[in-house]
Each structure stands twice: as C-alpha cells, then as structure tokens.
Amino acid sequence: MKVCIYGAGAIGGYVGVQLKRAGVDVSLVARGPHLEAMKANGLKLIIDGEERVEHIACSDNPADLGPQDYVIVALKGHSVPGVVDAMQPLLGNDTAVVTAVNGVPYWYYYKHGDQLEGTTLESVDPGGKQWKGLRPERAIGCIVYPATEVVAPGVIQHVYGDKFPLGEPSGEITERVTKLSEAFAAGGLRAPVMPNIRDELWLKLWGNLCFNPISALTHATLDTIASDPGTRAVAKSMMLEAQEIAVQSGVNFRVGVERRIDGAGAVGAHKTSMLQDLERSRAMEIDPLVTVVQEMGRLAGIPTPTIDIVLALVRQRAQIAGCYS
Ligand SMILES: NC(=O)C1=CN([C@@H]2O[C@H](COP(=O)(O)OP(=O)(O)OC[C@H]3O[C@@H](n4cnc5c(N)ncnc54)[C@H](OP(=O)(O)O)[C@@H]3O)[C@@H](O)[C@H]2O)C=CC1
Ligand SMILES: CC(C)(CO)C(=O)C(=O)O
Numbered sequence: 095m096k097v098c099i100y101g102a103g104a105i106g107g108y109v110g111v112q113l114k115r116a117g118v119d120v121s122l123v124a125r126g127p128h129l130e131a132m133k134a135n136g137l138k139l140i141i142d143g144e145e146r147v148e149h150i151a152c153s154d155n156p157a158d159l160g161p162q163d164y165v166i167v168a169l170k171g172h173s174v175p176g177v178v179d180a181m182q183p184l185l186g187n188d189t190a191v192v193t194a195v196n197g198v199p200y201w202y203y204y205k206h207g208d209q210l211e212g213t214t215l216e217s218v219d220p221g222g223k224q225w226k227g228l229r230p231e232r233a234i235g236c237i238v239y240p241a242t243e244v245v246a247p248g249v250i251q252h253v254y255g256d257k258f259p260l261g262e263p264s265g266e267i268t269e270r271v272t273k274l275s276e277a278f279a280a281g282g283l284r285a286p287v288m289p290n291i292r293d294e295l296w297l298k299l300w301g302n303l304c305f306n307p308i309s310a311l312t313h314a315t316l317d318t319i320a321s322d323p324g325t326r327a328v329a330k331s332m333m334l335e336a337q338e339i340a341v342q343s344g345v346n347f348r349v350g351v352e353r354r355i356d357g358a359g360a361v362g363a364h365k366t367s368m369l370q371d372l373e374r375s376r377a378m379e380i381d382p383l384v385t386v387v388q389e390m391g392r393l394a395g396i397p398t399p400t401i402d403i404v405l406a407l408v409r410q411r412a413q414i415a416g417c418y419s
Contacts, residue, residue: 106168112281131248161186171382197382204230261291320359
C-alpha cells in the first residue's frame with residue numbers, strides 16, 4: 095500500500111511515523127526547514143515518553159513520489175485549494191484522497207442525497223477547484239481527534255489522542271476504506287469506519303466552530319471558555335445555530351450541547367490551534383471552521399446571528415494581526 099501524506103506537519107507527521115512503523119510504504123510532502131530536518135535526521139515523534147525516529151521518503155515536489163493508493167491531506171484547510179495542481183502527480187486512476195483536515199471538506203455535498211447534492215462551498219473550495227481537481231469520488235473523510243505539535247523542525251510532540259474515524263461520503267463500507275482503517279490500526283491509530291462520517295465531522299466541528307474563534311478573541315484556554323458563564327453562553331448559542339443547520343440536512347448529534355462543552359472544558363488549560371496560530375503570526379483557519387457554517391446556514395435559509403458576530407470579530411482580529419486576508 096502506497097500512502098503519501100501531503101502536509102507532514104503536526105498531524106501528518108504523527109500519522110506518517112505510525113504508518114511507517116506498521117510497514118506501510120509511506121512518503122511525505124513537506125517544505126522549508128521542517129523538510130530539510132527530516133531529510134537530514136529523519137522524522138522524530140515524541141510519544142508516551144519515548145522518541146521514535148523514522149527515515150521516510152520526503153520531498154517538496156510530489157512528482158518525485160509518483161501515483162499513490164492513498165493521499166492523506168493533512169494541511170490546514172485554507173492551504174488545500176493552493177495545492178490541487180501540485181497534487182496531480184500523486185493521483186492515479188484509483189487513488190483515494192483522505193481529508194484529515196478540520197472543518198468542512200470539499201466533498202461535503204457529494205452523495206449527500208438532497209437538493210444540495212453537488213454544491214461546492216466557496217469558503218472552503220473557491221471556484222470548486224478541489225471538487226474539479228481532486229474529484230469527490232476519490233474522497234474518504236477523516237476526523238482528527240488527537241492533538242500534536244511541531245516543536246522543532248523534524249520533531250513532532252504527541253499531546254493526546256489516537257483516534258481518526260474514517261468514512262466514505264456515501265456511508266458505504268468499501269474495501270479501500272477498510273484497508274486504510276486496518277493500516278491505521280496496525281500503526282496504533284484507532285480509525286473506525288463510520289457509516290455516517292458527517293455525524294462525526296459535525297461533532298468535531300461543533301467545538302472548533304466556537305472554541306477556536308472565542309479563544310483567538312479572548313486568549314482563554316478551553317477550560318476557561320467552558321466554565322465562564324459569558325463565553326459558555328456564546329459557545330452554546332453558536333453551537334445551537336450550527337446544530338439546526340446540520341440536523342436539517344440529516345445529521346445526528348449523539349451528545350447534547352452541554353455535554354459537548356463540558357467535554358471540551360475537561361481537556362483543560364489547552365490553547366486551541368487558532369489561538370496558537372494567532373500567537374505565532376500564522377494564517378488562521380477561519381474560513382474552514384467558521385465562515386463555512388455561515389455559508390451553509392445561508393444555503394439552508396437558517397439565520398446564524400451569533401456566528402455572524404463572532405465571525406466578524408475574529409476576522410478583524412486576524413486581519414489586524416496579518417493572519418487572515
Ligand atoms: N495539530 C493538532 O493538534 C490538530 C490539528 N487538527 C487539524 O489537522 C489539520 C492539520 O493541522 P496541523 O498538522 O496542526 O498543521 P501543520 O501546520 O502543523 O501541518 C501542515 C504542514 O503542511 C505544510 N505545508 C503547507 N503548505 C504546503 C505546501 N504547499 N507544500 C508542502 N507542505 C506544505 C506546512 O508547512 P509550513 O509550516 O511551512 O506552513 C506544515 O508543515 C488542520 O486542519 C488542523 O486544524 C485537528 C486536530 C488537532
Ligand atoms: C482543541 C480543539 C478540539 C478545540 O476546538 C481543536 O481541535 C483545535 O484546537 O483546533
């Protein structure tokens with residue numbers, strides 16, 4: 095099985111080391127000092143008090159790596175449209191594209207089965223570039239629950255978690271998704287195949303939608319946002335608006351809003367990725383996590399007043415910091 099991880103940063107690097115240890119023919123697309131460090135010294139994963147170093151084929155030129163069975167896209171959501179052309183040499187006739195990216199992926203309305211079937215979302219897939227260039231038939235959904243960090247070029251620190259639920263947009267249990275799940279499991283990563291990956295997607299997005307922008311505005315950690323009555327109320331209001339949009343399109347939430355907020359709070363004094371990006375002057379994932387829910391609300395005719403307010407504020411905060419344009 096040939097697997098290329100496109101964007102071997104915090105999450106892609108973690109998955110890459112674990113798949114390599116499972117004997118998968120894995121390669122990485124990366125860039126800059128991180129790529130140079132991996133070429134020189136291998137990729138180091140620090141996990142459970144142990145250092146695991148793997149020497150994995152890596153390049154900033156996908157043409158060096160050739161067609162794959164699976165391409166796991168582990169970029170920030172806003173970076174994906176920009177790599178569609180560069181990704182082409184990795185795509186053979188049967189290559190699957192696995193979206194290990196927070197937020198709503200380009201394939202969302204593929205095999206969706208209602209009047210929005212085939213719709214592309216401008217906030218995540220401007221001009222339908224991914225839909226046309228990667229194609230929805232290739233897509234396998236992947237939800238990322240673990241937390242990891244690039245602590246130095248070539249070095250990934252695992253923080254918590256090992257779960258990456260997978261699923262076909264159609265909900266079918268195909269051979270390709272089953273084989274991928276088995277490869278993840280062989281690498282010590284729990285990757286159950288879900289019959290409705292959109293349910294799982296919304297459960298994760300529910301948190302990112304509100305905690306990420308609120309943290310970027312307040313600089314608070316998850317425990318504080320969840321326990322302060324004011325920010326908890328803002329988060330809850332955003333989540334209820336999102337829930338109405340998702341439920342209208344057939345999504346089932348297996349936990350309630352209060353339990354979901356409590357679960358995020360229990361993670362503790364953790365800074366969301368959006369706050370970390372702001373503090374490091376990196377592009378913030380606002381469109382794939384927040385703007386997209388506003389866009390989906392408009393498509394569904396459901397108002398999103400609290401999301402609209404928080405989105406306006408976080409966009410301005412990010413623009414002033416040079417982290418969003
Ligand atoms: N890290 C975490 O704990 C979690 C992350 N996620 C989600 O997972 C996804 C990936 O996040 P994460 O791993 O943290 O992100 P990272 O920024 O750590 O990893 C992405 C990597 O892709 C590289 N990259 C970007 N563009 C290109 C390009 N054109 N060519 C080659 N390499 C490129 C980046 O390089 P450069 O640094 O130079 O930009 C970076 O090394 C996101 O959607 C995130 O929200 C979800 C849950 C937790
Ligand atoms: C920690 C968590 C779950 C916050 O919503 C996250 O996914 C992120 O930081 O992006």
